[in-house]
Amino acid sequence: MIKVEGLFKNYKTGVVEHVLRGIDLEIDSGESVALLGPSGSGKSTLLNCLGLLDSPDKGKIFLHGQEVSRLSEKERARIRLTELGFVFQFHHLIPELSALENVLLPASLLGQKPTERAKHLMQRVGLEEKAHKSPAQLSGGEQQRVAIARALINGPRILFTDEATGNLDREKALEILELLLEINREQKMTLVSVTHDSTLAMRYETKYSLQNGILKKCS
Amino acid sequence: MLTKEWWLLTYKWLFGQKKAGQEIRKASYLMGASLWVALISGALGVGALSFVRALVTGFETQLALGVSDFFGPLSYKSGWRSEKEHELLAQKISYPVESYWQGQGLLVGPKTGRGVMLEGRRMWGASQQCSNLNNNTNEIPLLTIGQNLAESLGVQAGQNLKILLPGLLKGSLNVKVNAIKSFGLQELDARRVILDDLSLRCYLKASGKTLMERPGDYLGLRFYPKISPNDEVALMSEVSVLQKLIKETLRDAQPLVKTSKEQNRNFFKGLGFDRAVLSVVLGFLTLAACLNVAAALFVIFFERDKDMMTLRALGMSPLQMRRWILIQGFMIGLLGSSLGMIGSGAAALLFEKGKLIRLPPEVYNLDHLVFSFSWPEQLGVYLFGVASALFISWGVAYLLSRMKIVEVLGHRR
Structure with a gap:
């Protein structure tokens, strides 16, 4: 479970830019x-901030009950x-x-070196036949599937994706999204995705909209 | 982190772009170019250090052999003792032992005359009696002189010279040049001569002459154990054995037995100092050359920063990243140092075969320089090269591991 309390984040690029202005959020396990x-x-x-790649200026983040916002690198x-797990x-x-x-x-x-698990994941993302190919020999969608398998290899409880389908055509994007949601359902793994595509976002259980640093739950 | 996979990945990461079937990207080109610059500069630094060390060691070894050839590997100045005392000591030693005395002399040859430092020597042993010398040599004392002296006197082996021994013998004496040698150092080759003491004494005895009075028969002893003059450890061990023996036999409380290098301490100390200065200078140059490893690591990082930071995002810790960059630096250092050592060996072979380095004949009487690759010394140079690359890489790794993931992967970069 992810819990966020009063999260603030500013960027100082000449002028101070208030990017996050007091975010409160709760995400259940498997959501x-x-x-x-x-x-x-x-x-x-x-x-x-949620994925511990960056630190908030203010506020608290809890992952499975543990406060993680002030941990060392x-x-x-x-x-x-x-x-x-992360997919970019x-x-x-x-x-x-x-x-x-x-x-x-x-x-x-x-x-x-869990080779069997890796092979199983390659099978799960539909690339068992191409496991030994180099990334250059794979299409964009296939490369993203490999990235998903890579994100899952250590058995994460939360998977973060940041515009994971943003670089793919519509058909491929839907395929990748379906794959992510299937994994989410099968493994009861929390899935948190950033997207600007509201059509794709419709497939998620919960949707939040962020505007001017304020987070709102979408109906 | 230091598993086989990571070493293999690092190797592929550094050298495997083209093999991986990628189109040659700008990144590949820049990485490859900076990598080669780092490898070549590292190789040049290590190679120069290795080459110079081998050159100086070869030079020192050659001169040590020449000096030892003249002075004997070990010497002891007994201080004018009797023939009997010397013989008694020599009898207790299994390898050849010579007694010597020293004096000034004037040699007169067909071309010119020269003042020399004369050393009369007598080898101890059963055959060293006047009766054992053949008739021809019994007539005239035998002389060993250096090549430069022979050239300036205009004399060849087998020819006769006149010698004057002021303070030792009235009038002049005919001597025969028995051997012409080269000891390497001009000072030895042009100024020192060895007179066969037995042939001199036998000649004087036969002709009814005597040497003028001296405090004793011999000034000291020269020892010839079968030990290389460059094997300091074995020599020092033999020094202890001789000191004990001399204490017992000659009743010298503090016998001073010296190696040939110690007898020419100033020269070899000077050489050691030159070697140290050259090593320090070239060591700094190697370190400076290894800065190119830093440049290469920076280029590699910044050309593939997103790949690296993705790994950080996936859970690679700053320490693991530092280790990975260190592995990269280590590989570059290892390869550069290996190339440098190979290059140094090849250059030494070329210079030696081609006799390309000649020394000033007015100082050193060596035809050409011989390189000596002593493995502990060369291993030290090799490890220094690798360690320099590692040291530089550590600094780079420390800086790069402090970079924030979002600074590279974030949209606000």
């Missing part, structure tokens, strides 16, 4: 949540590695490695 909003509204900033990295708009797969090796990379940070 799928879409964060909607126009470009520059602060949804990625919120996601970064080492502790945050540990939580990201074991509890959280650009997959950033390592081009020198095969798809399967890319999937195994986060596990190797834990000193593990």
Whole structure:
């Protein structure tokens, strides 16, 4: 479960930009949540704070009851590695490695090599036949599927996606979204996605809209 | 983190772009170029250090051999003792032992005359009796002189010279040049001569002459154990054995046995100082060359910062990232140092075969320089190269691991 209390975040780029202005949020375990909003509204900033990639200026974030907003970078990295998964708009797969090796990379940070699990995940994202291909030999949608498998390798309880379908055509975007939601349902894993596409956001259980740093739940 | 997979990934990350079938991107080109600059500059630094160390060590080894050839590996100044005392000590030693005395002399050759430092030497052993010398050599004392002296006197081996020994012998004496040697140092080759003491004594005895009075028969002893003059440990061990023996036999409470290097301490100290200065200067240059490793690591990072920061987002800790960058720096240092060592070996071979380095003949009487690659020394150079790259990489790793993930991945970059 994710709980946020009075979250503030400012950026100082010449003038102070108030990106998040007192966000309060609660997300249940296994829930799928879409964060909607126009470009520059602060949804990625919120996601970064929730995913422990960035620190809020003020406020508290709780993950499964533990306050995580003031942890050291080492502790945050540990939580990201074991509890959280990320899929970004650009997959950033390592081009020198095969798809399967890319999937195994986060596990190797834990000193593990769960090859069978990686193969199972490749199968789950529909790429078992292409496990040994390099990312350059895969299409954009397939690369994003590998990135999803990579995000799932350490068995995270929460998966964050930031415009994960933003770089794909409509058909591929829907396929990826379906895959994410299926995984969310199967594994009862919390899914928090940032998107600016309200049509895609309709597929999520809960939708929030962020405008001028204020978060509102959509009906 | 230091698993086989990460080493393999690092290798592919650094060197495997083209092999991975990627189109050659700007990133690949920049990374490749900066990597090669780092490798070549590191190799040049390590290579120069290795080359110079091998050169100086070779030079020192050669000169030590020459000096030892003249002075003997070990010497002891007994201070004018009798023939009997020296013989008694020599009998207790299993390897060749020579007694010597020193004096000034004047050699007169066909071309010119030269003042020399004369050393009369007698090898101890059963055959060292006048009766064992053949008739021809019995007539005339035998002389060993350096090459430069022979050239300036205009004399060749087998020819006769006149020698004057002021304070030792009245009148002049005919001596035969028995051997012409090169000891490496001009000072030895041009100014020192060795007179066979037994042949001199036998000649004087046969001709009814005697040497003028001296405090004793011999000034000291030269020892010839089968130990390389560069094997300091074995020499020092033999020094202890000899000191004990001398104490017992000659009743010298504090016998001073010296190695040939110690007898030429100033020269070898000077050489050691030169070597140290050169090593420090080249060490700094190597360190400066290794700064290119930092440049390469920065380029690699900034060309692929999103890939690296994605890994950070996926849970790579700052420490793990530092280690990964250190692995990259280590690999570059290892490869650069290896290239440098290979280059240094190849250059040394070329210079030695081609006799490309010649020394000033007025100082050193060496035909050309021989390189000596002593493995502990070269291992030190190699490790220094790798350690320099690691040291520089540590600084880079520390700086880069402090970068914030959102600064790279965020939209507000």
